[in-house]
Amino acid sequence: MYEPGHMLDEIDEDRICPDKGKDIKVLFLTNSALGNAEARMAIRQTWGHYASRIDIGHAFVLGRGTNETLNKAIDEENYLYGDLIRGNFIDSYKNITLKVISLLEWAARHCSRAAYIFKTDDDVFINVPKLLEFLSTHSAKRTMYGRLAQNFKPIRNKLAKYYVTTDEYAEDVYPTFILGPAYLFTGDILHELYEHSLNRPYLWLEDIVVTGVVPESLGIKREDSYCFVNVVTTYNPCVLHDHVSFHSIKPIQQYDIWNTIQNKTTKC
Known part of the structure; x- marks a missing residue:
C-alpha cells in the first residue's frame, strides 16, 4: 500500500539536514495536515526557530491533496520556506501510518546520521532547551522515549472513532x-x-504500529518519560519550563507558551 518517494521540489535538504545529519543532535519531523498553514507558521515562529542551530533540524511531513487551490498554496508555502516533505499518498486521517512511514523513509534517506529523531504533530509545543537537557542525561541505544500506553485493548465498537476490525x-x-x-x-x-x-x-493507528508492534518485534526498548505531556493543564510557568512537550496546542497557544518559556526571570 505504501508508495515510496517524495516530492523534493524546493525542499531545502541541505539546510534541514546537512551531510546526512552528521552534526544533527535532533531532527524534528512534524506531521501536519495540508490545510494547517496557520499551525505550521506558529511553529516556525516559536520553537521551530531552534532549527537555525547547526545541531537541530526541522521539517513538516504531509501527503498529497486533490484540491488544486490548496495544492497551489502548499507549493507557494514550500517555495518560501523549503521545509515541507510531501509523500506519495493522499493526506487523510486514515493514512496517518503512511505519513509516519514516509517520515521514516525521508529521514533514512536524507538524515541517517542524526543522533535522535523526534516525531511530533502540528498541535504540539516542544520545549527544546528542556529536551536538550533531557538528552544530556540519557545515552541509551536502541530506545524510544515518550508516554507509554499499556494494556490498551482494540475498540470493536463500529461507531467509535478508534474502531479497529479483527x-x-x-x-x-x-x-x-x-x-x-x-x-x-x-x-x-x-x-x-x-x-x-x-x-x-x-x-491506521500509527503509534501502535511504529512504537508498539514493530519495536516489540525488534527488541527495541520503550521508556516512559513523564516530561512528555498530553495536554497543558495549567499555564504555570514552572510547569511549562519543566516539561519537554505539550499536546492539543492551538496556534495562538504556541506563541503564549513560547513567550512564557522565554521569560528568564521565572523562579521555580
Whole structure:
C-alpha cells in the first residue's frame, strides 16, 4: 500500500539536514495536515526557530491533496520556506501510518546520521532547551522515549472513532506503545523502524504500529518519560519550563507558551 518517494521540489535538504545529519543532535519531523498553514507558521515562529542551530533540524511531513487551490498554496508555502516533505499518498486521517512511514523513509534517506529523531504533530509545543537537557542525561541505544500506553485493548465498537476490525488487528490487547503526538527515538533504529513498518499488515493507528508492534518485534526498548505531556493543564510557568512537550496546542497557544518559556526571570 505504501508508495515510496517524495516530492523534493524546493525542499531545502541541505539546510534541514546537512551531510546526512552528521552534526544533527535532533531532527524534528512534524506531521501536519495540508490545510494547517496557520499551525505550521506558529511553529516556525516559536520553537521551530531552534532549527537555525547547526545541531537541530526541522521539517513538516504531509501527503498529497486533490484540491488544486490548496495544492497551489502548499507549493507557494514550500517555495518560501523549503521545509515541507510531501509523500506519495493522499493526506487523510486514515493514512496517518503512511505519513509516519514516509517520515521514516525521508529521514533514512536524507538524515541517517542524526543522533535522535523526534516525531511530533502540528498541535504540539516542544520545549527544546528542556529536551536538550533531557538528552544530556540519557545515552541509551536502541530506545524510544515518550508516554507509554499499556494494556490498551482494540475498540470493536463500529461507531467509535478508534474502531479497529479483527482483520486490521486480531489480538485482544495492543502491545505496549508510546502515545503518538510526541515521541523521540535514537537514530540507530531508524532504518529498522522504516523497513519493518513496511513489512506488516496495514493498521491506521500509527503509534501502535511504529512504537508498539514493530519495536516489540525488534527488541527495541520503550521508556516512559513523564516530561512528555498530553495536554497543558495549567499555564504555570514552572510547569511549562519543566516539561519537554505539550499536546492539543492551538496556534495562538504556541506563541503564549513560547513567550512564557522565554521569560528568564521565572523562579521555580
